Every structure is written in C-alpha cells, then in structure tokens.
Amino acid sequence: MEGDCLSCMKYLMFIFNFFIFLGGSFLLGVGVWVLVDPMGFREIVAANPLLFTGVYVILAMGSMLFLLGFLGCCGAIRENKCLLLFFFMLILFIFLAELAAAILAFLFREHLTREYFTGELKRHYQGHNNTDVFTSTWNAIMTTFDCCGVSGPEDFEDSLFRLLSPNKMIPEACCQRNSYPGDISVQHCVSGSVAFRHNKGCYSAVVDYFETYIYTAGALAIVVLTIEVCVSHTFIQILIIACSF
Structure with a gap:
C-alpha cells in the first residue's frame, strides 16, 4: 500500500514539476533571446528602461522556475531525499518571500497613492529627455497605456x-498616435488641445489593465505553491517511512 502511494506521489510530483520546468525554460529562453538578439531588438529594449527591467525580471523568474522544476523532477524520479529537501526549502523560501512582499506592500501602501506619484511626477519629470531614467520610464508608460500624467493632463501644471x-502644456508622450498625421497634431496637442491628447490618467489606466490579472496571478501562485509544499512534504514523509523499513 505504501509502495503504491509512494509511486503515485512520485509520478504526480514529476508531472507537476515537469510543467514548471517547461515554463521556466520558456521564460529563460525568451529573456536570453532578447538580450543576445542580433537583429536590433536588444537596442530597442535597452533604450526603454521599463522593458529593460522587464527582461531581467523574466530572466529571474525563468531561472527560479527552471531550478524549481529541475529539482522537483530529479528529486521525485530518483527518490532522492537531499534533492527533495532542497526543493522543499526553495519552495518555502519563495512562499516566505511572497509573504514578505505582501507585508511590505501593505506597510508602504501610502507610497502607491495618486498623490505620491503626482508629487514625484511634478518634481522629477523633464519631458523629452531620454538620458533621465525617471523621465524615460514615464514616457514609456504614457505611450504604452495611452494615458497622460497620473490623474490626467492637469498634473503637469506647476511642474x-x-x-x-x-511653451508646452503637456509632453509629446501624452499625444494621441496615428490619429492625426503630421506634426500639426503634435503642436496642437502640446499646446493643450483636448482633441489631440490622451485625457485619461496613467494611474487608472495601469490599475485597470492589471486589475484583471493581478488577483488571478496572485491566487494561482498561492495555490501552486501550496500544492507544491503539501505534495513535496507528503512525498518526503512517505519516502522517509519507506526507507526506514
């Protein structure tokens, strides 16, 4: 009976971690490809701080999932207690890191308000300056999400x-793209014309974009980690009992 249970848990854990291994390999491959791509995509990413940071986040996530899946697969199929213990400790570390991140996000939630971002925007945003990381990041956000400022174009007053x-009411990053051809639309836009600019604030645009995914991703991550912890802990216990006979 214990042998059948051990065999079932072993293959269940192997299959589960194999998919994690594949997902990590895919993310790792995408990150490496972007960094070494000879066709010029690397320069595009490097010129955008937001995308450049995202590449390293993908690499970190891919490496972590790759290692996690590899340890889980090897530990399960070889029934190696050392690998499984290291695998269990890695999952526990990830779980605690997520818990710490959630606590920090709660403690520093006042730094994620509209007022905080508006104050930072007024103090540091320079307009069309690609050498300034803060400015480049905000330009990337406004062009990506088709938004302007934190709450709207009025955020650039007294900034x-x-x-x-x-001579400009708003930066060019706030202007609508592909709607009105030529530089005339940009001139009207930066002079304050409502018809040529994005009027929605980036705070609402970003929140609306991620709101659908963030809770699903968070819940899925918690479920996956909980299953991993339970399965690996149970498998280790069964393996220890089986080896003691």
Missing part, C-alpha cells in the same frame, strides 16, 4: 516640465 518647457 518641473513646465519650467523646462514653458
């Missing part, structure tokens, strides 16, 4: 951007 560019 560093207006001091540096007194």
Whole structure:
C-alpha cells in the first residue's frame, strides 16, 4: 500500500514539476533571446528602461522556475531525499518571500497613492529627455497605456516640465498616435488641445489593465505553491517511512 502511494506521489510530483520546468525554460529562453538578439531588438529594449527591467525580471523568474522544476523532477524520479529537501526549502523560501512582499506592500501602501506619484511626477519629470531614467520610464508608460500624467493632463501644471518647457502644456508622450498625421497634431496637442491628447490618467489606466490579472496571478501562485509544499512534504514523509523499513 505504501509502495503504491509512494509511486503515485512520485509520478504526480514529476508531472507537476515537469510543467514548471517547461515554463521556466520558456521564460529563460525568451529573456536570453532578447538580450543576445542580433537583429536590433536588444537596442530597442535597452533604450526603454521599463522593458529593460522587464527582461531581467523574466530572466529571474525563468531561472527560479527552471531550478524549481529541475529539482522537483530529479528529486521525485530518483527518490532522492537531499534533492527533495532542497526543493522543499526553495519552495518555502519563495512562499516566505511572497509573504514578505505582501507585508511590505501593505506597510508602504501610502507610497502607491495618486498623490505620491503626482508629487514625484511634478518634481522629477523633464519631458523629452531620454538620458533621465525617471523621465524615460514615464514616457514609456504614457505611450504604452495611452494615458497622460497620473490623474490626467492637469498634473503637469506647476511642474518641473513646465519650467523646462514653458511653451508646452503637456509632453509629446501624452499625444494621441496615428490619429492625426503630421506634426500639426503634435503642436496642437502640446499646446493643450483636448482633441489631440490622451485625457485619461496613467494611474487608472495601469490599475485597470492589471486589475484583471493581478488577483488571478496572485491566487494561482498561492495555490501552486501550496500544492507544491503539501505534495513535496507528503512525498518526503512517505519516502522517509519507506526507507526506514
């Protein structure tokens, strides 16, 4: 009976971790491909701080999942207590890291408010300056999510951007793309014309975009980690009992 249970748990754990291994390999491959791509995509990513950071996040996630899946597969199929113990400790570390991240997010939630981002935008945003990381990141956000400012175009009033560019009401990143051909639309846009600019704030745009996925991803991550912890712990216990006879 114990042998059948051990065999069932072994193959269940192997299959489960094999899919994790494949997912990690895919993410790792995508990250490496972007960094070494000779066709110029690397330069595009490097010029955008938001995308550049995302590549390393993908690499880190891919490496972690790759290692997790590899240890789980090898430990299960070889019934190696050392590998399984290391696998269990790695899962526990990831679980605690997620818990710590959630606690930190709760403690520093005041830094994620509209007022905080608006103040930072007013103090540091420079407009069209690709050498400044803060400015480049905000330009990438506004062009990616078709938004303007934190709450709207009015966020640029009494800001560093207006001091540096007194003839512009809003930056070019707030202008609508592919709607009105030519530079005339950009001139109307930066002068404050409502018809040529994005009027939605980036705070709402980003929240709306991720709201659908963040809870699903978080719940899925918790479920997967919980299953991994339970399965690996049970498998280790069964393996220890089986080896003691």
